[in-house]
Structures are given as structure tokens and as C-alpha cells.
Amino acid sequence: MLQSAFHVSTPTTNYKHWLNAVLYYACKHYKHGEMGLNSVAYLDHLEEIARAFMLKRYLTDEPDDYHKIIYQTSDFNKLLTEHTHDNLSTDNLRIQIKQYLRYGNIRNIFVFNYLDYLLWLNGNYPKFTFTARSSVEHFYPQNKRNDSIFLEDKDAKDSLLHSFGNLCLISHSLNSRVSNDMPDVKVKYFSQNGNMQSGQIDSLKLLKMIDCIQGKPDAWDKKIIAQHETEMLNIMLQGLNLAGVSYE
DSSP, X not given: OHHHHHHHHOOSGGGOXXXXXXXXXXXXXXXXXXXXXXXXXHHHHHHHHHHHHIIIIISSSSOOOHHHHHHSOSOHHHHHHHHTTSSOOHHHHHHHHHHTTSTTTOOOTHHHHHHHHHHHHHSOOTTOXXXXXXXXXXXXXXXXXXXXXXXXXXXXXXXXXXXXXGEEEEOXXXXXXXXXXXXXXXXXXXHHTTHHHHTOOSOHHHHXXXXXXXXXXXXXXXXXXXXXXXXXXXXHHHHTTOTTOOOO
16 A cells, blocks of 8 residues: 555656665565565565655755665664754744645645555555545635635635645546535535545545535534644654654
């Protein structure tokens, strides 16, 4: 599942840096004539690569080069520990991570797929599979006439409209169908088309958003967006092993 999360995040062959990391690990640790690769150690390393890409590439003010992360990191656990001490207070680290999960600042859609991997890992979603989804969608739409919720702060720098709590990853085809629809209309579309019942939902984060308002029209407001964002960010921080850092 984690390999799938990586794969659909960078479908173009030229940019599969994660695959370089996997092959480099395999070359160093494959035991010929014995067990081959230790599956537990391999998965541990794959998760370390995911955390390293997140913290040292996608969610930082000073992103490292992929080559440095993959080939010049002697101890990934040490690298992740050092990240929390790079002249960043806990408050500043929270602000930095949150900033690079806002619309317009997202460097790689792996940030969504990594969260979906964590949700899958900690939940019960036997039918969920990673598919090619590359459209970052506003659950509450950006362009809506007679907007009542974001009338005054739609274009504000810190507007919840563009926060991670109001964003999800969907396919281009789905984006073209529901992009400007209100959240309750989107939920109705998913229900009528059997996406949720069949397990073919585009994103587990999207499923969490739907669960927040299903059966409660007009419930997707600033309060719910902020609550959902806090929940998702804390799950992500736990996956990144950032002990002592949380959102309230």
C-alpha cells in the first residue's frame, strides 16, 4: 500500500525518487542464497523514506535534494530526530508544517497519499486502493456565488477556505463533475453513485470529510473545517514520529 501511495503520487518515471531509494536499499541489503530481503526491515525503511521525504522535502522551509536524502543519510532515525531541533520551536514547527499543507503551497500530492496510508493503516478499509488522483479539491468550493461562509475572508492569507482541512485529493474526471458544488451536493453525488458503499472512494481523507456532514446539510462550516484539519494533522504528526508536537 505504501509503494502504491508513492507510485500514484509520481506517475512519471523520471521523478520516481522513492524507487531509487527502494532499489538502493535492496542492493545494499539483499541476501543472495538466503531469505532475500527481510520484509519487516524493508517496510520499516520504506516508512522511514516516506517520513524523510515529508519532513526534509515537502514540509520544510529549506528542502533537501532527493539525492542527499536517499544516498547521503547514514541514519534515518537520527535525521528525523534532528529535524525537531533545527532551530525550530514546537510552535514554529507546527506553523511550518501547516503552511506547506495549504492550497498553493503543496509541493507534492504525496502529502495527501501519505495521510491516506496512515488512515488505512489505522482503520478498517479493506476495499480501499490507491488510484491516480492529482486534483487538489476544495470541499467547500472556491468559486461560489452568494457565498455566506467565506464572504469576508475568502482571499485572506490564512483563510480556512485554503487550509488542509478543506482540501482533498480527487481524480480529474471527478473534479470536473463536482468542483463548484457545495459539500452537501458532493456527498449526495458520492452516495448516489455507490462510491462509498463499494469502497471506491477517491480518498480516505475525503471519506472522513463526508462522515463529518452526512445527514447534516450545511454542516461544513469554519468550525468543522478547523476540527477536521486538527484531527488530520495530528494523525500525520503521529505517523511522522514527531513526539510532543500536536494541534489543538
